Amino acid sequence: MLDPAAVGHLLGFSLYEGLVFGFLALGVYITFRVLSFPDLTVDGSFVLGAAVAAVLIVNGMNPFLATLAALGAGLCAGLVTSLLNTKLRIPALLASILVMVGLYSINLRIMGRPSLPLLREVTIFSLASHLPGLENRLVYQLVVAGVLAVMVFLILNWFLRTEIGLALRATGDNEQMVRGAGVDTDKTTILGVSIANGLVAFSGGVVAQAQGFVDVNMGIGMIIIGLASVIIGEALFRPKGVARLLLAVLGGAFIYRLVLSAALRLGMAPGDLKLITALIVIIALSVPYLQKKIRREWLPPAPRW
Amino acid sequence: MSENSSLLKLKRISKVFSKGTVDEVRALDKIDLNVAVEDYITVIGSNGAGKTTLLNIIAGVYPPESGEIMLNGRNITKLSEYRCAEFVGRVYQDPHVGTAAKMSIEENMAMALLRGQPRGLRVATNKQRRELFRIALAPLGLGLENRLNALVGTLSGGQRQALALVMATLSNPAILLLDEHIATLDPRTAQIVLDLTDMIVKREKMTAIMVTHNMEMALHHGNRLIMMHKGRIVVDMNQEQRADLSIQDLVVAFERASGEEFVDDSVLLRPGNVVGVSDL
Numbered sequence: 001m002l003d004p005a006a007v008g009h010l011l012g013f014s015l016y017e018g019l020v021f022g023f024l025a026l027g028v029y030i031t032f033r034v035l036s037f038p039d040l041t042v043d044g045s046f047v048l049g050a051a052v053a054a055v056l057i058v059n060g061m062n063p064f065l066a067t068l069a070a071l072g073a074g075l076c077a078g079l080v081t082s083l084l085n086t087k088l089r090i091p092a093l094l095a096s097i098l099v100m101v102g103l104y105s106i107n108l109r110i111m112g113r114p115s116l117p118l119l120r121e122v123t124i125f126s127l128a129s130h131l132p133g134l135e136n137r138l139v140y141q142l143v144v145a146g147v148l149a150v151m152v153f154l155i156l157n158w159f160l161r162t163e164i165g166l167a168l169r170a171t172g173d174n175e176q177m178v179r180g181a182g183v184d185t186d187k188t189t190i191l192g193v194s195i196a197n198g199l200v201a202f203s204g205g206v207v208a209q210a211q212g213f214v215d216v217n218m219g220i221g222m223i224i225i226g227l228a229s230v231i232i233g234e235a236l237f238r239p240k241g242v243a244r245l246l247l248a249v250l251g252g253a254f255i256y257r258l259v260l261s262a263a264l265r266l267g268m269a270p271g272d273l274k275l276i277t278a279l280i281v282i283i284a285l286s287v288p289y290l291q292k293k294i295r296r297e298w299l300p301p302a303p304r305w
Numbered sequence: 306m307s308e309n310s311s312l313l314k315l316k317r318i319s320k321v322f323s324k325g326t327v328d329e330v331r332a333l334d335k336i337d338l339n340v341a342v343e344d345y346i347t348v349i350g351s352n353g354a355g356k357t358t359l360l361n362i363i364a365g366v367y368p369p370e371s372g373e374i375m376l377n378g379r380n381i382t383k384l385s386e387y388r389c390a391e392f393v394g395r396v397y398q399d400p401h402v403g404t405a406a407k408m409s410i411e412e413n414m415a416m417a418l419l420r421g422q423p424r425g426l427r428v429a430t431n432k433q434r435r436e437l438f439r440i441a442l443a444p445l446g447l448g449l450e451n452r453l454n455a456l457v458g459t460l461s462g463g464q465r466q467a468l469a470l471v472m473a474t475l476s477n478p479a480i481l482l483l484d485e486h487i488a489t490l491d492p493r494t495a496q497i498v499l500d501l502t503d504m505i506v507k508r509e510k511m512t513a514i515m516v517t518h519n520m521e522m523a524l525h526h527g528n529r530l531i532m533m534h535k536g537r538i539v540v541d542m543n544q545e546q547r548a549d550l551s552i553q554d555l556v557v558a559f560e561r562a563s564g565e566e567f568v569d570d571s572v573l574l575r576p577g578n579v580v581g582v583s584d585l
Binding site: 158159161162163164165166167169170173174176177178179180181182183184185240 | 390
């Protein structure tokens with residue numbers, strides 16, 4: 001009943017998608033988990049990265065440079081959100097929603113129209129497809145995504161264990177202790193939120209090139225997709241230590257894609273994807289609470305921010 | 306406490322909370338305090354006397370409304386908390402405040418080691434630093450030196466507070482602030498952490514200010530005792546002046562200085578010690 005070739009393709013395709021959306025998940029992981037900063041900028045910065053990369057590529061820029069530019073644009077988006085929070089004292093959630101909404105207009109301005117095709121342009125994927133042995137679409141997609149993922153993993157795994165990276169992680173854990181140790185937590189927050197959105201925009205830039213077009217609405221629900229990946233990764237792999245946490249997030253992104261691809265294959269309507277994703281996150285977030293409720297443990301009231 | 310060995314000098318420091326509202330509180334009222342090098346001051350006073358506010362002002366948590374804070378001749382009045390951290394180590398009442406639960410012991414120690422130093426892109430823990438952490442943790446006798454990779458969240462409150470103490474003193478800050486740091490620990494652990502405090506302060510020749518609610522502790526630890534009341538320092542005794550003092554004497558001294566009856570049993574611990582109504 002199960003066709004090995006189809007299963008192989010499903011796994012390979014999910015792995016590739018898990019990797020390119022894994023950058024997004026890593027960004028969400030850094031804000032939500034490492035910094036405890038609920039950042040919804042993601043829906044906007046993802047499209048920002050896609051739009052910047054696409055426009056630069058259409059105008060003839062080297063696709064690798066264009067992808068780096070996408071990352072840079074994301075850094076700036078994160079910078080704005082974190083400055084609103086740290087310098088103007090706007091709550092993180094609200095600050096990020098404001099930037100997300102503002103980015104919609106900016107993304108439209110950058111693209112000049114609601115959608116932009118990249119079909120016959122030179123992208124990082126089309127470049128790879130000319131290499132010997134990489135003619136198969138899935139193979140070159142996997143290779144490009146894999147190489148990028150290894151690079152991002154190595155950089156993050158190193159950075160989060162450096163002195164600055166440590167201060168960044170501690171900021172999300174115990175801000176008071178970090179200030180007491182002589183670190184300006186405003187700066188670590190700004191750095192972390194910027195890096196996170198840089199990763200998200202990088203993801204957007206890569207996805208745009210992979211799917212061959214940018215749509216101004218392609219960011220809707222991206223934050224939930226990232227969160228779902230993070231939650232699945234944490235629940236399944238129960239990671240300890242920086243390296244394993246990063247791998248678990250990428251693994252979570254892969255599992256999430258695998259489940260969705262399988263569901264689509266089994267006949268689920270593509271339009272239902274976001275609802276399913278939202279349900280996954282709702283269940284994952286509420287199960288620990290319900291478990292405690294059943295055990296009649298005391299529970300603090302829900303946080304509002 | 307001679308003038309030339311002065312380390313920290315507070316000049317007419319005032320702090321007012323909720324200024325201009327009905328809730329206005331004058332937490333510190335023109336405080337003058339001279340802390341000499343290697344002073345180990347115990348601070349007592351009833352709730353709302355301004356003890357914690359005093360520590361917060363020194364640590365730069367908030368600036369004073371008026372007055373000046375000089376440290377080693379440098380004006381640090383307006384320095385923010387993270388800038389003051391270069392000179393100030395602090396242990397809080399709640400063990401959770403001084404340590405980061407989701408990070409390992411060695412990562413917490415690495416955060417503390419770099420207090421007041423620029424942080425760069427070197428990996429924060431290395432063999433040499435781990436050795437340093439082991440040496441610093443071993444005197445606790447808690448075995449933490451063998452569990453450098455354990456998450457701090459898995460430690461008990463007493464272990465966390467002992468770790469917080471080592472972290473606060475690791476970089477040898479100019480002044481150590483202890484804010485009722487053993488108040489939430491069980492008696493045995495409290496004694497261990499208190500002994501450790503005395504040991505580290507002595508060994509590192511540190512200058513320290515310890516806030517406590519325990520009169521006995523205030524009398525028998527450190528070399529100088531300060532009593533605060535309504536934002537003022539009402540008693541300031543050096544080693545000789547307090548040498549033969551009993552808790553009873555302390556209460557009398559307080560009354561004389563503040564001109565009010567002393568009625569806070571949280572400070573007194575033994576309500577039988579309250580002396581009769583004086584000159585109210």
